[in-house]
Amino acid sequence: MSWIRNIFYLGYWVIAVAILLEIVFRVLPTSDSLRVKPVNSRNPYLRFEENRTVTKQIGFDFTHVNVKRINNYGFASKRDFNTNERVRKKVVAVIGDSYVEALQVSDEDSFHAKIDAIFNNIDVYPTAVSGSALSQYIAYKNYTKNNFSPDLYVFLIIENDFIQSSYEGQKNTGFHYFNDIGALVRDNYLPSKIKKIARHSAFLRYLNLDLKLTIQLGKLFQFQTNANNEKLKNDEINEARGKKAVDWFLAEIRDLAAEKPVIFILDGDRSSIYAGKKGRDFNIMANRHYQYLFEKSQSIPNLSTIDLHPVFQNDWGQSKKEFNYKYDYHWNERGHAVAADALIKFIGEIEK
16 A cells, blocks of 8 residues: 555645745745736626735746735726816826736836826826727726716727737637627626635746746647648738727727827837837738728827837937836836827827
């Protein structure tokens, strides 16, 4: 029966090591779970559990740690949102994805917090969850319109926002997607019991949130199984899928801009800027989608566009300082500052 003793011995060491790892990672500033709320008919918009302070560690070595606040409406912001129109200031809704969520920088260093600090007559309401796309932006537009009646809408548009606006382009639950005819469809979300338990384990959070182990394994599997001819086929599908998303997105924005001013912010092609290229690289699909969005949006009254590519390119030419971290492509403090300066000029003109 020695094999039984060996199994118990192995089990003992597995449990002992697991407990030791859990103790170690509870001492270290491991990222907290943002605790995404269930998405359903009672809570139809993706948000986090409200009124919390969370630790976010970027990378794997605990050299980049932020403390972020989740506000009274479940979004990453030091500002609480106010529904009392009689006492509040003008509201600017800033809608986007992880770049608006801005977990990589302190609350004060995000571009929308800088806008909030500059204008005394404006309250900025950042409404964003990582992974959002054009379709989710329309959902958040509906949410902010119904709850806060913003005076100005700002949409920050990132390279992956186009193809991820359909369920096939992203396949994450909890978001709103465009269906085959451009209607907005909600995909409900309910965290599994395993996920709820894992949220309480510092070691599992480190593997999933900080190392992003599940994402890396998924990319590895996709790389190994995706043949070249299949990639070309998918590229054609995604090219068309992104353009359809733009058309459906702009149809909603046209109606919105008839009521309130709208600003689009387009992220720059930073990789091309660092490589010394003058303009966007149109061999990259996202840049073709940006161009399509820009051209189609020009006919919409009351809509302005800030293309950050020339803004970033000009700043890079003077400073040679990058706008993102070496280990994380999201904007760093400089990226947020440059974007804020560009947006401040636009809002200043509107406020005159």
